[in-house]
């Protein structure tokens with residue numbers, strides 16, 4: 001199987017409290033893509049982007065051009081461990097937003113503040 005990777009990551013010193021949950025999220029979303037998105041397909045593309053904006057907002061997106069989420073998919077209703085963990089990390093740990101779209105594949109988008117994982121508030 002041929003997988004094309006596109007990775008766009010801003011070179012920015014993230015605090016460890018952000019880097020750890022972000023790493024866990026990317027790890028789960030990438031393994032999901034390899035596990036679910038390209039079944040029965042010979043090739044696919046995975047894109048990871050992590051962009052910082054001036055106000056200290058961070059946009060993280062992981063997308064693929066695979067089969068897309070199953071019909072009726074709702075990440076907020078997910079009962080399986082992987083995506084529940086992603087939701088908890090994005091919304092509770094990073095105090096951010098999470099949305100899933102499917103336009104010829106699956107796209108997971110998150111937005112949070114630089115200090116989102118900070119315990120100091």
Ligand SMILES: Nc1ncnc2c1ncn2[C@@H]1O[C@H](COP(=O)(O)OP(=O)(O)OP(=O)(O)O)[C@@H](O)[C@H]1O
Nearest residue numbers: 032033036037067068069070080081082083084106
């Ligand atoms: N990139 C993707 N493309 C297509 N379907 C996906 C993708 N990511 C997730 N899914 C769908 O969402 C479901 C839930 O994903 P989730 O990561 O929660 O569970 P899992 O990968 O099956 O098991 P695990 O708990 O071990 O991660 C998957 O079973 C799959 O049907």
Ligand SMILES: [Mg+2]
Nearest residue numbers: 028032082083
């Ligand atoms: Mg999974």
